Amino acid sequence: MSGLAFIGFGEAGQAFAGSVTRARLARVSGFDVDRGRAKAMTALGVTPGTRDGALAGAGAVWCLVTADRAAEAAAECAAHLMPGALWLDGNSCSPGTKAQACAAIEAEGGRYVDVAIMAPVHPLRAGVPLLLAGSHAEAGAEVLRTLGMKPAVVGDTVGQASTIKMMRSVMIKGIEALTAEFLLGARKAGVEERVLASLQASDPGFDWAARSAYNLERMAQHGNRRAAEMREVARTLRELGLPDRMAAATADWQAQVGALGLALDGKAAPEVNADALLAALER
Structure with a gap:
């Protein structure tokens, strides 16, 4: 070639x-x-x-x-x-x-x-x-x-390949946004250890603490790009005649976290990344 x-x-x-x-x-x-x-x-x-x-x-x-x-x-x-x-x-x-x-x-x-x-x-x-x-x-x-x-x-x-990616992103990027919402709320309320323990007991095949820290790091590093992608996901759902509520909310969370410009450690304890995000959000 x-x-x-x-x-x-x-x-x-x-x-x-x-x-x-x-x-x-x-x-x-x-x-x-x-x-x-x-x-x-x-x-x-x-x-x-x-x-x-x-x-x-x-x-x-x-x-x-x-x-x-x-x-x-x-x-x-x-x-x-x-x-x-x-x-x-x-x-x-x-x-x-x-x-x-x-x-x-x-x-x-x-x-x-x-x-x-x-x-x-x-x-x-x-x-x-x-x-x-x-x-x-x-x-x-x-x-x-x-x-x-x-x-x-x-x-x-x-469009056939991109549709597969778009529907996958509803779940993958959506879980990241849900992670931010539950973990920041739990940390601010002082109950993150019990919430993570409860999730781990309900789904022992998933390392909730490690994945939560990783998800926050991904959002911090790539949130701006992920937000743009999730707006395209929302468009895809609308093109299919379906509501885009989760995709649109995910785009908002990704954009907000990505705009902070933080460098987090995906292998840190989840509360460390949560504290860094909370401090930045509350400035």
Whole structure:
């Protein structure tokens, strides 16, 4: 294959760039609106450049921006793609947003692939499970296998992969938000030990203390990005004719915690992370 480009170079882009097989790549390039990420690109063997420069010569493009910028990124990049270039949209967006991005890419001769990243990119990196959908999903899967990645095609309609991710996020990100609500309330009331003990007794197969601390750390580090994703989840539910009450509330919690800019330790005692969040929320 020819070159590989990254549009967006946050956690996922860096994880993939540092672990994919490059034997058949002529060039790996990248662009991020945050120019400060050029240093990370260079460290990982990615040539930083302008948007147009990064796309030049790229037969495959990973789009890994934030959910609220995915359609915009597709619209801005479409006219600058090589003819037939694969646009691997790994953003956590609703099927409607993915269809909008697909229309922009394919109107300019690109080949759009709906990609859902189905687990945290660390520690798996290139080994993270990927679901692909769309009329070019098989072609995308072939390229990703060449890069040493783990794709599985789930359908030929754009939106099929993203819907699976969206519905999963109702549960995964929703549990994080519920964790914040119950643990902060319990800690402030001075009853967190008894609440955690009760939960552990009810569900002994789940380490409630460890998971609660981890969930708060995830929200603190990635809450802004998760909030954007959950707004897309809410949109997905509305597109299905269902209420989005839990998804909308989850987006609010994720945004509020993410905006605090805290660096928490996912392996700390749950009360340590709860205290840090409470102190920040009450400032």
